[in-house]
Amino acid sequence: MLPETTDVLVIGAGPTGLTVALSLAGQGFDVTVVDSEEAGDNTSRAAVVHARTLEVLEGIGVSGRLAALGIHAPQFTIKDRDRVLVPVRFDGLPTRYPYTLMISQAVTERVLLERLVELGGRVARPYTLESLTQDGEGVTAVFTGGDTVTAKYAVGADGMHSTVREQAGIGFTGGRYAESFSLADVRLTGGVPADEVLLFFSPAGLVVVAPLPDGGHRIVATVDEAPAEPDVAFVQALLDSRGPERDRAVVHEVVWGSRFRVHHRVADTYRAGRVVLAGDAAHVHSPAGGQGMNTGIQDATALGEALLVALKGDEGALDAYAAARRPVAEEVVAFAGRLTRLATMNNRRLRPIRNLVLRVLARNPVFRRRLAWRLSGLVYR
Numbered sequence: 001m002l003p004e005t006t007d008v009l010v011i012g013a014g015p016t017g018l019t020v021a022l023s024l025a026g027q028g029f030d031v032t033v034v035d036s037e038e039a040g041d042n043t044s045r046a047a048v049v050h051a052r053t054l055e056v057l058e059g060i061g062v063s064g065r066l067a068a069l070g071i072h073a074p075q076f077t078i079k080d081r082d083r084v085l086v087p088v089r090f091d092g093l094p095t096r097y098p099y100t101l102m103i104s105q106a107v108t109e110r111v112l113l114e115r116l117v118e119l120g121g122r123v124a125r126p127y128t129l130e131s132l133t134q135d136g137e138g139v140t141a142v143f144t145g146g147d148t149v150t151a152k153y154a155v156g157a158d159g160m161h162s163t164v165r166e167q168a169g170i171g172f173t174g175g176r177y178a179e180s181f182s183l184a185d186v187r188l189t190g191g192v193p194a195d196e197v198l199l200f201f202s203p204a205g206l207v208v209v210a211p212l213p214d215g216g217h218r219i220v221a222t223v224d225e226a227p228a229e230p231d232v233a234f235v236q237a238l239l240d241s242r243g244p245e246r247d248r249a250v251v252h253e254v255v256w257g258s259r260f261r262v263h264h265r266v267a268d269t270y271r272a273g274r275v276v277l278a279g280d281a282a283h284v285h286s287p288a289g290g291q292g293m294n295t296g297i298q299d300a301t302a303l304g305e306a307l308l309v310a311l312k313g314d315e316g317a318l319d320a321y322a323a324a325r326r327p328v329a330e331e332v333v334a335f336a337g338r339l340t341r342l343a344t345m346n347n348r349r350l351r352p353i354r355n356l357v358l359r360v361l362a363r364n365p366v367f368r369r370r371l372a373w374r375l376s377g378l379v380y381r
Contacts, residue, residue, distance in 0.1 A: 016279030017157035023304020048290030052377030070103030174265030191247030206343030226259035
């Protein structure tokens with residue numbers, strides 16, 4: 001049941017919303033998480049947790065649990081079919097997590113929720129936000145059916161189509177990629193490793209092949225029009241035209257699949273009075289580089305710390321949060337956009353030039369190290 005009052009009301013029980021709540025739980029303040037779905041999603045969606053994200057999650061006691069459940073991938077490689085363009089190693093980075101952790105978002109959410117319950121937190125479901133108003137004292141949220149909650153602060157962690165952002169009157173500046181994205185979790189054999197993330201560049205579009213803990217692989221690809229439910233033949237065609245050639249990857253089963261269109265947008269501001277945004281409600285971008293959920297979780301830990309200060313009377317901490325995190329989102333959007341444009345370059349004359357430039361750059365250990373810092377998120381320490 002929804003309480004009538006709470007200190008902080010978090011709209012959205014994905015990784016971002018749960019992490020905000022965890023950052024506040026056990027600190028002497030009441031936090032309520034509300035979600036419109038009857039249960040958490042059991043699909044994998046985001047499947048990458050980077051080193052910096054694991055570092056910031058240490059403070060709420062879940063990094064070790066996550067690390068024990070996922071695949072530790074020490075290398076990310078950019079390829080053009082069988083040709084290696086840029087190998088990026090993480091195992092030399094100065095962190096306790098010198099790898100990319102491959103783990104289903106469903107598992108990440110489960111671990112976060114279990115920890116929240118351990119600390120006495122709660123998630124109320126299903127409640128759909130209808131309106132959000134505020135004054136100098138607090139925020140009043142009205143949900144479908146008439147339930148009303150009053151809070152000192154409200155957090156919008158309700159995704160790209162955020163009702164909180166809309167109700168707060170915050171713009172969402174940017175655009176949309178022309179391509180759609182196909183996503184599939186598959187069982188396959190052949191020329192893909194079990195502990196390495198591969199990004200294949202191709203004139204037909206990019207394809208990412210990444211291992212999952214259950215022995216499967218995550219496939220993400222740009223296509224003109226992705227099918228609602230990709231089948232074996234569709235995914236096989238993607239890998240045959242974009243993936244390895246010498247040792248062909250053979251798809252045996254599609255466990256789950258979906259499609260989505262990607263925008264590149266950043267909220268005009270992260271704060272409107274007592275309403276604050278985090279995660280996809282504040283920024284969205286291409287999945288190239290696996291930065292989306294990671295940036296949201298890092299938002300969430302920073303916002304949790306800022307809310308603790310604000311609840312003690314210093315609202316300037318919320319402005320500091322917005323000032324620190326919005327530029328990070330702009331950097332991430334730009335980086336993911338560059339990767340996407342490089343990967344989808346289909347000009348036959350420019351493609352070999354691109355490949356040559358990348359291979360020359362990749363000989364420079366400083367370039368490879370900088371890319372590792374960027375992908376791992378350690379650059380945002």
